[in-house]
Amino acid sequence: MYGKQLPIVDATRSAPTAAGPGGGTAGKPATFEYLTTRKDELVGWARKFSLFPYPFVTACCAMEFMAVSASSYDTDRFGAALPRFSPRQADLLMVVGTVTQKQAPILLKVYEQMCEPKWVMAFGVCASTGGFYQNYASLPGIDRIIPVDIYVPGCPPRPEMVIDGIMRLQEKIANGRHPIINDRF
Amino acid sequence: MTAPIFADVEQTLRQQMVTDTAPNDETPGPLSPSRPVRSMGVRHGILVLELLPEALLAVARRLRDTFSFDLFLDVTAVDWLGQTPRFEVVYHFYSSTHHVRVRLKLRVDESHPVVPSLTSLYGSAGYMERECHDMYGIGFEGNADLRPILLYEGFVGHPLRKDYPKQQEQPLVPYRPPQGALVR
Numbered sequence: 001m002y003g004k005q006l007p008i009v010d011a012t013r014s015a016p017t018a019a020g021p022g023g024g025t026a027g028k029p030a031t032f033e034y035l036t037t038r039k040d041e042l043v044g045w046a047r048k049f050s051l052f053p054y055p056f057v058t059a060c061c062a063m064e065f066m067a068v069s070a071s072s073y074d075t076d077r078f079g080a081a082l083p084r085f086s087p088r089q090a091d092l093l094m095v096v097g098t099v100t101q102k103q104a105p106i107l108l109k110v111y112e113q114m115c116e117p118k119w120v121m122a123f124g125v126c127a128s129t130g131g132f133y134q135n136y137a138s139l140p141g142i143d144r145i146i147p148v149d150i151y152v153p154g155c156p157p158r159p160e161m162v163i164d165g166i167m168r169l170q171e172k173i174a175n176g177r178h179p180i181i182n183d184r185f
Numbered sequence: 186m187t188a189p190i191f192a193d194v195e196q197t198l199r200q201q202m203v204t205d206t207a208p209n210d211e212t213p214g215p216l217s218p219s220r221p222v223r224s225m226g227v228r229h230g231i232l233v234l235e236l237l238p239e240a241l242l243a244v245a246r247r248l249r250d251t252f253s254f255d256l257f258l259d260v261t262a263v264d265w266l267g268q269t270p271r272f273e274v275v276y277h278f279y280s281s282t283h284h285v286r287v288r289l290k291l292r293v294d295e296s297h298p299v300v301p302s303l304t305s306l307y308g309s310a311g312y313m314e315r316e317c318h319d320m321y322g323i324g325f326e327g328n329a330d331l332r333p334i335l336l337y338e339g340f341v342g343h344p345l346r347k348d349y350p351k352q353q354e355q356p357l358v359p360y361r362p363p364q365g366a367l368v369r
Contacts, residue, residue, distance in 0.1 A: 102337050104358040134352050136344040144360040 024086035042179040047091075047117065047163025048170035049079035054090030056110060060126040064156040073159040080166050087113040092169075093146075097138045111146045115177070119149045119169060124156050131155060190283040194252055195224050225290075231277075232287045233327035238274075239299045241273045241291060242255040244305055245276070254278035254287055257307035260314055262321040270294035273325055276303075293323065302327035 035178060068075055075081050084090040088108045099107055111120070122142055125131040128151045130140035142148060149172060154164040216223060221240035225233040236244055241367040249256040258277035265271055276289040293300055304324035314325040315334040322343040325331065333340060338359060342349050 101354065101356055102335075104356065108358050136349070136353060136355065139356070140354070143364065144356075145358045147361075147364075 003016070011181070013029050023131050038176045040176070041111045041174070043180065044174040045174060048173040050078035050084055051092045051119075051170075052084045052090045053080055053092040053094045053113065053121075054087050054110070055083050055084070055094050055095075055096055058099060058108060059124075059126065061097040061126070061156045064159065064162070065094070065096045065123065066108065068159040073163060075163065075166060077164050078163065078170065080170075087111075088115060090114055093118065093120045095120065095127040095142050096123040098118040098131070098133060099142055100137050101139055102137075104139050104145055107142065108145050110159060119173070122148045122151045122166060123162065123165075123170060125153050126155075128153055144174065187230070188283055188285040190252060190280065190285055191227055191287075194232060194234075194248070194287070197247070197251070223282060230285070232285070233290065234287065235290050238291050238293060241276075241289070241304070242301050242306070243276075244289065245303055248278055248287060249306055251319045252280065253282040254280045256281055257303065257309050257313075258286065260303070260310065260317050262317055262323050262345075264321060264345070264347045272298050274300050274317070298322060299324035299326050301325070303361060304328050319343070322346065 021150070030139075033087040055062075057065060067073060069083070070079065082093065087093070091114065093111055093114060095107065095167075110116075126133060126138070127142050130138055134140065139145070150165050150169045152161055154161055216235060216237050218237070218239070221237040222244055223235050225235055227233070234244065256279040258279050260274065260276050262273060263273040265273060270292040272293050272295065274291050274293060278287050278289075279285075280287075291300060298321075300323060302314060302326060304325075305312070311328060311330060312334060314323075314328050316329055317323050318325060318328075318331045319333050319336045320343055332338075337341070339357075340355055343355075
């Protein structure tokens with residue numbers, strides 16, 4: 001549907017007579033005996049469907065965040081549903097709404113508390129650029145203090161735009177590098 | 186719209202609060218130490234009084250005790266840049282008995298923008314005076330706690346003054362360097 005399809009090789013169909021791993025089950029149709037893929041694709045495929053968002057909700061965009069989380073639009077279908085209210089358990093920081101200069105240290109602390117791998121979505125135009133707040137009070141875009149992976153503009157963004165943003169982020173995750181600490185994998 | 190209580194307030198002003206040499210003088214003259222309060226009439230349903238900062242505590246106490254203006258609504262300021270005195274401090278009170286509002290206006294100069302605090306009369310004045318101090322730099326004599334409430338420690342200047350640069354930012358977190366073009 002979107003993203004790359006995982007190239008799964010069906011051992012039994014491509015080489016029906018070979019005595020591969022699990023040769024005793026030769027002749028059984030379409031079993032997942034083994035598969036070949038790249039490690040980054042496998043890990044990315046797993047990670048993109050298990051996004052745990054941390055909603056850093058500060059302003060009116062929160063209403064739209066609730067709309068996109070509720071049953072009509074339901075981000076659960078995209079594997080990005082379960083909000084974790086601890087940054088330790090989250091891997092997607094959704095900054096929803098205006099961030100003021102006074103709040104910037106809090107946002108930075110939340111970001112630093114999140115474990116790797118982590119991604120950041122700027123939800124709405126205020127989080128993306130500051131929007132029409134160009135004054136002493138508000139931060140002109142959260143990318144001034146933390147790196148941002150996906151920007152969803154709009155004041156507020158439509159739920160379709162948010163879902164599109166999530167899907168683009170998932171594409172980015174699926175096509176990205178996923179270095180793993182252990183060198184045997 | 187006017188309310189009977191306004192006539193009472195104005196009459197009391199004329200009789201007791203104004204120690205004028207010509208008490209029957211109906212024309213609103215300039216404020217002076219001998220005539221610290223004057224009524225500007227009822228505007229948009231609100232009685233407007235102009236006064237000198239020295240008279241604020243006495244007027245507010247009388248409004249609260251005699252005329253039961255028991256709810257302190259707001260204190261804010263207006264920056265008339267270029268005029269002397271520069272700042273106009275505006276108070277609003279509400280009477281839960283008479284269901285009307287009264288507005289007090291007083292002018293203070295830029296060189297010494299200090300007015301008496303109303304925290305001794307209305308406890309709720311504390312927070313609003315802190316905000317007014319944040320935004321306009323008005324000092325409130327008698328308010329012991331004028332720490333920043335909406336701004337933060339280390340903020341230089343007063344952002345709602347007309348001579349504060351509109352887009353000047355004072356970030357608490359140092360900005361990252363620009364990251365170049367947006368990559369899709």
